[in-house]
Amino acid sequence: MSSVTFLGTGGGRMVVLNQMRKSGGFWLKLDNVNILQDPGPGSLVMVHQLRLKPRELDAIMLSHRHIDHSNDVNVVTEAMTGGGFQPRGRLIVPADCLNSDPVVLQYVRPFVEIIEMKKGLGMTLGEVKIEFPIQTMHPVETYGIIYSFKEGRLGYIPDTEYFPELAGAFKGVDFLIINVVRMKTDKRIRHLNMDxxxxxxxxxxxxxAILTHFGLQVLKASPELQARRISEKTGVDVVAAHDDMCVNFEKQETQKWF
Structure with a gap:
């Protein structure tokens, strides 16, 4: 079974800092390959609360360095590698996560194979193909991601402002996870709004399509209501993620762990 489990659906400072929604990113299980995407604050706690096994991770991936996407990267890297005593797995991150003011500590780097994201880069993990088709428009180096697996192709649009080339980079995906922080655009904050x-x-x-990474504006406007409106407008099956939600890509079912 291929699935995504949301370890948190909060985005933006106020929601994350006040833990109005959890902020641990999401866990992908694709063709028996396990990937932890964007382990923000509390990710390791959520992994254990949901009885997931960090030693079974094949890779940890950061779309970008901001703290709501990277806070737990070092501790989950340690968890994946048995405290560093059994080096294994891959850590896939933009270059600025490693260079000036790095979010990936030197201490954990020997524990794992580190791969720098670049636009156009492709790789495989087991039977899963991973591509980085586009660099998004955000204050730090940020990449969109496509995962190809037996049940189809999954696109992840992380934090970004809207720009015309964005849709074309994800044409042909079967499933889409999209971060929606705001209801209205604020040019100071380079995030997608609901429209x-x-x-x-x-x-x-x-x-x-699965909406996630909700800021305060979106929570006040009801993510579930917004998902229904988009679904009615577009004809696409759109759902709003909630903390602990698991989506089975094969059956397109959703469930809550607890």
Whole structure:
């Protein structure tokens, strides 16, 4: 079974700092390959609460260095490698996570194979193909990601402002996870708003789209209501993620762990 489990669905400072939603990123199980994407604050706690096994991770991936996406990267790297005593797995990150003011500590780097993300880079993990089709428009180096596995292709649009080339990079994906922090655009904050997310979903037109990484504006406006509105407008099956939610890509079912 291929699935995604949300270890948190909060985004933006106020939601994350006040833990109005959890902020641990999401765990992908694709063709028996396990990937932890964007382990923000509390990720390791959520991994254990949901009885997931960090020693079974094959890779940890950061879309970018901001703290709500990277806070737990070092501790989950240690957990993946048995405290560093059994080096294994891959850590896949943009270059600025490693260089000036690094978020990946020198201490954990010998424990894991480190790969720098670049636009156009492709790789395989087991039977899963991973591509980085586009660099998004965000204050730090940030990449969109496509995972190809037996049940189809999953696109992840992380933090970004809207720009015309974004939809084209994800054309043909079957499933889409998209970060939607705001209801209205604030040019100081380079994040998608809900109307822009709806436009992208309509243009990409996956079988299913999952909204996540909600800021305070979105929580006040009800993510579930926004998902229904986008679904009615686009004809795409759109759901709003919630903490602990697991989506089975094969059956397109959702469940809550507890």
């Amino acid at each position: 822009e997310a709806a436009r992208l979903i309509d243009e990409i037109h996956p079988k299913r």
